[in-house]
Amino acid sequence: MNTGPEETAGPGGPHPAGCGPHPDGLRRFATIWSRAVYPTTATCMTRAEFEEHLVPLAELLSSTLHARPFDPGPARAVGTALVAAHCTAPESLPQILGVVDAYLLLYCADPALLPPEEGRARCARLQHAIAAGFARALQERTRAEQESLSRAALAAQSEIERALHESETRFRAVFEGATIGIGIAALDGTVLETNRALNDMFGDTERHHLSSRKVTSWVHPDDGPAVWRMYDELVRGEREHFRTEKPYHRPDGTVLWTHLTVSLLRDPDGSPRYMLALMEDITERRLLHLRLRYEATHDALTDLPNRTLFFERLEQTLARGAQTRFGLCYLDLDGFKTVNDSLGHAVGDQLLVAVAERLQTCVNGPGQLVARIGGDEFVALVADPACSGDVTDLAERALEALSTPVLVDGRELPVRASIGIVDGPAGERTAAEVLRSADITMYRAKAQGGNRYELADPDSDARVISRHSLTNRLPAALEGQEFFIEYQPLVRMSDGSVEGAEALVRWEHPRHGVLGPDRFIPLAEHTGLIVPLGRWVLEEAVRQACEWQVRGIGGTRPLRVNVNLSPRQLSHPDLVAETVAVLENAGLPPHSLCLEVTESAMIRADDAELKPLRQLAELGVGIALDDFGTGYSNLASLRRLPASTLKLDRSFTRGLQHHPADPVDLKVVEGIVSLAHVLDLSVTVEGVETAAQAEHLRALGCDSAQGWFYARPGPPERMAVELPLAAAH
Ligand code: C2E
Ligand code: MG
Ligand code: MG
Numbered sequence: 001m002n003t004g005p006e007e008t009a010g011p012g013g014p015h016p017a018g019c020g021p022h023p024d025g026l027r028r029f030a031t032i033w034s035r036a037v038y039p040t041t042a043t044c045m046t047r048a049e050f051e052e053h054l055v056p057l058a059e060l061l062s063s064t065l066h067a068r069p070f071d072p073g074p075a076r077a078v079g080t081a082l083v084a085a086h087c088t089a090p091e092s093l094p095q096i097l098g099v100v101d102a103y104l105l106l107y108c109a110d111p112a113l114l115p116p117e118e119g120r121a122r123c124a125r126l127q128h129a130i131a132a133g134f135a136r137a138l139q140e141r142t143r144a145e146q147e148s149l150s151r152a153a154l155a156a157q158s159e160i161e162r163a164l165h166e167s168e169t170r171f172r173a174v175f176e177g178a179t180i181g182i183g184i185a186a187l188d189g190t191v192l193e194t195n196r197a198l199n200d201m202f203g204d205t206e207r208h209h210l211s212s213r214k215v216t217s218w219v220h221p222d223d224g225p226a227v228w229r230m231y232d233e234l235v236r237g238e239r240e241h242f243r244t245e246k247p248y249h250r251p252d253g254t255v256l257w258t259h260l261t262v263s264l265l266r267d268p269d270g271s272p273r274y275m276l277a278l279m280e281d282i283t284e285r286r287l288l289h290l291r292l293r294y295e296a297t298h299d300a301l302t303d304l305p306n307r308t309l310f311f312e313r314l315e316q317t318l319a320r321g322a323q324t325r326f327g328l329c330y331l332d333l334d335g336f337k338t339v340n341d342s343l344g345h346a347v348g349d350q351l352l353v354a355v356a357e358r359l360q361t362c363v364n365g366p367g368q369l370v371a372r373i374g375g376d377e378f379v380a381l382v383a384d385p386a387c388s389g390d391v392t393d394l395a396e397r398a399l400e401a402l403s404t405p406v407l408v409d410g411r412e413l414p415v416r417a418s419i420g421i422v423d424g425p426a427g428e429r430t431a432a433e434v435l436r437s438a439d440i441t442m443y444r445a446k447a448q449g450g451n452r453y454e455l456a457d458p459d460s461d462a463r464v465i466s467r468h469s470l471t472n473r474l475p476a477a478l479e480g481q482e483f484f485i486e487y488q489p490l491v492r493m494s495d496g497s498v499e500g501a502e503a504l505v506r507w508e509h510p511r512h513g514v515l516g517p518d519r520f521i522p523l524a525e526h527t528g529l530i531v532p533l534g535r536w537v538l539e540e541a542v543r544q545a546c547e548w549q550v551r552g553i554g555g556t557r558p559l560r561v562n563v564n565l566s567p568r569q570l571s572h573p574d575l576v577a578e579t580v581a582v583l584e585n586a587g588l589p590p591h592s593l594c595l596e597v598t599e600s601a602m603i604r605a606d607d608a609e610l611k612p613l614r615q616l617a618e619l620g621v622g623i624a625l626d627d628f629g630t631g632y633s634n635l636a637s638l639r640r641l642p643a644s645t646l647k648l649d650r651s652f653t654r655g656l657q658h659h660p661a662d663p664v665d666l667k668v669v670e671g672i673v674s675l676a677h678v679l680d681l682s683v684t685v686e687g688v689e690t691a692a693q694a695e696h697l698r699a700l701g702c703d704s705a706q707g708w709f710y711a712r713p714g715p716p717e718r719m720a721v722e723l724p725l726a727a728a729h
Contacts, residue, residue: 022107025106025107025108026055026058026059026062026107026108027055028107029058029099029103029104029107029108030051030052030054030055030057030058031051032099032103032107033051033054033058033096033099033100033103034047034050034051034054036095036096036098036099037050037054037082037087037092037095037096037099038050038051040087040089040091040092040095041085041086041087041088041089041092042086042088042089043085043086043087044086045085050085053085057078057081057082058108060074060075060077060078061075061078061100061104061108061126061130062104062108062109064126065104065105065108065109065114065119065122065123065126066109066110066113066114070122070125072122072125072126072128072129073129074129075126075127075129075130075133076129076130076132076133076136077133078129078130078133079096079129079130079131079132079133079134079135079136079137080133080134080136080137082096082130082134082137083133083134083137083138083141084137088138088141093131093134096130096134097127097130097131100123100126100127100130101123101124101127104123104126105119105120105123109123175193175195176195176196178195178197179197180197180278180279180280181194181195181197181198181200181201181258181277181278181279181280181281182194182195182197182198182276182277182278182279183195183198183210183276183277183279184265184274184275184276184277185215185274185275185277186274186275187235187272187273187274187275188214189214189215189216189235190212190213190214190215191210191211191212191213191214191215192211192274193211194210194211198210198279201256201258201279201281202248202250202251202256203250203251203252203254204251215231215275215277216228216231218246218248218249220246220247220248220249220255222247223246223247224244224245224246226244227242227244227246230242230244230262231262234262234264234275235272235275236272237264237266237271237272239264240263240264241261241262241263241264242261242262243259243260243261243262244260245257245258245259245260245282245286246258246260255283256281256283257281257282257283257286258279258280258281258282258283259279259280259282260277260278260279260280261277261278261279262275262276262277262278263275263276263278264276296308297309297312299356299371299372301349301352301353301356301372302352302353302355302356302357302372303356304356304359304360304370304371304372304378305369305370305371305372306371306372306373307371307372307373307374309369309371310369310371310373310379310381311431313369313371313381313383314326314328314381314431314434314435315431317381317383317384317426318426318427318429318430318431318434319426319427320384320426320427321426321427322425322426322427322428323425324383324384324425324426324427325384325385325423325424325425325426326381326382326383326384326385326423326424326425326426326434327381327382327385327388327390327391327394327421327422327423328379328380328381328382328391328421328422328423328434328435328438329379329380329391329394329395329398329419329420329421329438329453330377330378330379330419330420330421330422330435330438330439330441330442331359331377331378331379331380331395331398331417331418331419331442332376332377332378332417332418332419332442332446333355333376333415333416333417334416334417334418334446334450334451335416335450335630336348336351336375336376337376337600338600338630338631338632339351339413339632341567341598341600341601341603341604341631342599342600342603342604342631342632342633343408343411343413343632344604347408347409347411347413350406350408350409351406351408351413351415352372352376354406354408354415355376355378355402355406355415355417356370356372356378358398358401358402359378359380359398359401359402361401362380362394362397362398362401363380363394365382366383367382367383367384368380368381368382368383368394369381369383379435379438380394380395380398382394382423385423388423388455391421391423392421392453392455395419395421395453396453398417398419399417399419399451399452399453402415402416402417403415411632416450416451417450417451418442418443418445418446418450418451418452418453418454419442419445419452419453419454420437420438420439420440420441420442420443420444420445420453420454420456421438421441421453421454421455421456422434422437422438422441422456423455423456436461436468437456437458437461438456439467440456440460440461441454441455441456441457441460441461442454443467444460467523470509470515470519470520470523471523471526471527473509474520474523474524474527474529474533475529477507477509478529478532478533478536482507482508482509482510483505483506483507483508483533483536483537484505484506484508485503485504485505485506485537485540485541485544485716486503486504486505486506486713486714486715487501487502487503487504487544487561487713487714487715487716487718487719488501488502488504488706488711488712488713488714489501489706489710489711489719490502490560490562490684490704490705490706491704491705491706491710492703492704493694493697493698493702493703493704493705494698494703497557498554498559498719499554499557499559499560499704500545500554500559500560500561500562500592500594501559501560501561501562501719502561502562502563502564502596502706502713503537503540503541503544503561503562503563503564504517504564504713505517505521505533505537505564507519507520521566524566525566525567525568528568530566530568530569531568531569531572534565534566534569535578535582537563537564538563538578538579538582539582539586541561541563542561542563542582542583542586542588542593543586544561544716545559545560545561545586545588545592545593546586546587546588547716548716548719548720549588549592551720553719553720558589558592559592559719560591560592560593560594560622561592561593561594562594562595562596562622562624563593563594563595563596564595564596564626565595565596565597566601567598567601567604570597570601570602570605570609570612570613571609575612575616576612576615576616579593579595579616579621580619583621589620590616590619590620590621591620591621591622593621593622594621594622594623594624594644594645595613595616595621595622595623595624596624596626596647597613597623597624597625597626597643598625598626598627598630598631599625599626599627599628599629599630599631599633600627600630600631600632600633602625602641602643603631603632603633603637603641607640610640610641610642613642614642616642617642617643617644622644622645623641623642623643623644623645624643624644624645624646624647624684625638625641625643625645625646625647625681626647627647627649627686628646628647628648628649628672629648629649629651629652629672630649630651635672635675638675638676638679638681639679643681644681644682645681645682645683645684646672646676646681646682646683646684647684647685647686647706648669648672648683648684648685648686648702649686649687650686650687650707652665652668652669652672652685653669653685653686653687653688653689653693653697653707654687656669656692656693656696656697657689657690657692657693658690658692659692661692661696666696666700669685669696669697669700669702670700670701673700673701673702674701677701682703682704683701683702683703683704684702684703684704684705684706685697685702685704685705685706685707686705686706686707687706687707687708688705688706688707688708688709688710689707689708689709690709691709693707693709694707694709694710
């Protein structure tokens with residue numbers, strides 16, 4: 001009790017006995033009571049409000065105290081009311097009772113009505129009643145609180161369950177409905193659950209196959225090298241996830257390719273619990289990708305690897321460094337252009353396919369690759385040959401494989417090829433340098449007659465001018481007037497007189513000296529520069545013929561000039577107009593010009609393409625079928641050509657070099673000559689080198705001849721000098 005002596009003094013102090021409880025006494029009691037009890041309450045009332053609240057309780061105690069007969073029962077209500085006013089702290093009840101015990105009789109009893117002895121007895125009983133009411137109320141309140149707590153707990157519990165259920169449903173819906181495959185596995189690799197998409201991917205609609213299998217049983221030979229290492233790290237909790245492309249065997253034996261993401265699921269306390277795998281089926285995408293990659297790296301005609309793939313491989317091989325070796329065979333068909341030109345592209349294509357198949361049979365070892373890198377150009381790469389012999393063996397096998405003619409459309413086509421071989425330690429040269437060396441070497445093989453292989457040699461590489469640099473210089477050469485023409489006489493067989501000359505172009509190359517047309521005409525043809533170059537040759541040769549005529553060289557029969565025309569010029573739309581303009585400008589009669597077109601180019605041409613030649617022929621310009629016998633022309637088809645002359649290729653005259661001549665060659669030439677005459681074509685033979693040849697050919701009825709026996713090609717001035725020489729033969 002913390003009420004001091006001053007509490008007992010003042011205006012509300014004890015009053016004289018005999019006049020009932022003084023109202024001020026009740027108020028005073030309430031004040032003291034509230035001071036003692038208020039600090040122990042948890043009420044939200046103010047101190048004054050609390051005191052006000054206690055006044056009626058004091059009145060109730062006072063009336064109960066005085067009631068006769070005495071019944072302490074109503075005092076219970078005071079205990080109940082105090083509990084209701086939140087005076088429920090452990091020290092509340094002692095405070096409450098202490099004030100009642102000390103001050104109730106003093107301030108709330110009328111000594112006149114209640115003798116002190118009885119008053120004390122009643123006060124004690126009132127305290128019991130207050131305590132009983134208090135205890136009961138407290139008990140009920142606690143029970144009520146517990147009930148409401150447990151009701152709240154119950155409500156909360158079902159709320160959690162509902163939320164859990166909802167999230168579980170949501171998870172199920174996502175899991176089952178996902179288009180991406182989802183699988184959950186324990187850390188020991190056992191598959192616990194898989195969704196429908198995943199089962200579908202595996203073709204496992206019954207869901208037997210996947211669950212309870214071990215993740216580790218899905219090892220595939222094409223697994224990336226890091227997959228299982230990352231898996232182990234994940235299981236050990238050293239990484240949170242990994243991503244990879246991974247193949248799986250399906251139960252039906254096919255392969256499923258997936259984009260796989262595996263994540264580690266941890267407990268709330270952070271220790272690894274499950275693995276979550278998300279899989280996307282990329283089989284189709286991968287197939288498409290592979291197909292596109294295949295198409296980008298293979299030749300559509302032969303199905304061989306193409307230039308792109310070959311370069312990739314060559315670069316990889318060369319990148320391995322000088323401790324490994326490499327070997328390369330660069331193969332180019334001999335005379336393929338003739339096949340293509342005279343028999344058509346369809347036949348040419350079939351020939352290439354057959355060649356590809358045969359070459360494929362020659363490479364058998366690992367690290368060997370055959371590719372087609374251009375029209376009739378093939379390469380064979382040997383990644384790590386034991387010795388140079390391995391590479392030359394391969395070249396020999398290739399030539400051997402091509403040695404039997406290829407049968408196309410019932411026709412036997414002989415195939416020959418020239419091969420350039422480069423081999424050596426990797427890591428010294430770039431792919432482009434290696435290929436250039438192989439190309440140069442291949443040309444060396446061709447220059448030596450073809451159908452053979454040659455080995456690269458750095459010294460000759462350095463001397464050889466690459467086709468590439470020649471091609472690049474061609475335009476400047478034309479501009480800079482580096483071309484000039486030599487003339488080779490054409491001799492009449494009947495009397496040995498000169499009827500004209502063939503204009504043969506040469507290139508005076510500033511670094512490499514004089515280059516023959518075989519070196520640059522194909523390049524000019526390829527780049528299209530042949531058109532202006534050919535025009536220049538025509539103008540120059542026509543001008544030269546005019547000059548001879550004006551100077552009276554050739555006597556009564558004016559000299560003719562033969563000018564070669566390449567296929568590209570043949571199809572040029574201005575051919576007729578330009579040729580006519582050149583003749584008119586120079587003032588040369590059309591019959592003093594003969595245009596030479598190779599047999600293969602002419603045979604290939606259709607009627608529309610032959611039209612310009614026909615027009616020129618009608619104007620009087622001679623048309624010669626050059627290099628006759630090297631193509632595959634059907635003799636009967638000669639009738640439809642506007643040719644006036646047939647130039648028999650040098651290869652026919654070879655067998656006539658000696659006495660006695662090869663009887664078969666004699667027969668062949670005789671047959672061609674008589675057939676040509678039937679078709680009203682004159683016959684010129686090329687490459688006459690010996691008197692014997694000249695004699696045979698004259699006897700066989702050839703009309704004219706050309707060759708070293710009479711004169712080599714030379715400057716125009718030589719015509720005047722050599723004419724009497726030629727006539728002397
Ligand atoms: P072609 O028209 O068949 O020319 C004949 C070739 O045979 C010439 O070679 C000539 O020098 C060579 N020759 C002549 N007599 C003999 C001989 O007795 N024995 C040997 N072994 N060869 C002989 P060239 O000058 O190297 O010309 C090669 C080819 O270049 C020509 O063959 C022709 O197709 C082409 N060509 C030359 N000049 C031109 C031109 O101005 N324009 C075009 N489009 N092509 C040309
Ligand atoms: Mg010619
Ligand atoms: Mg010729």
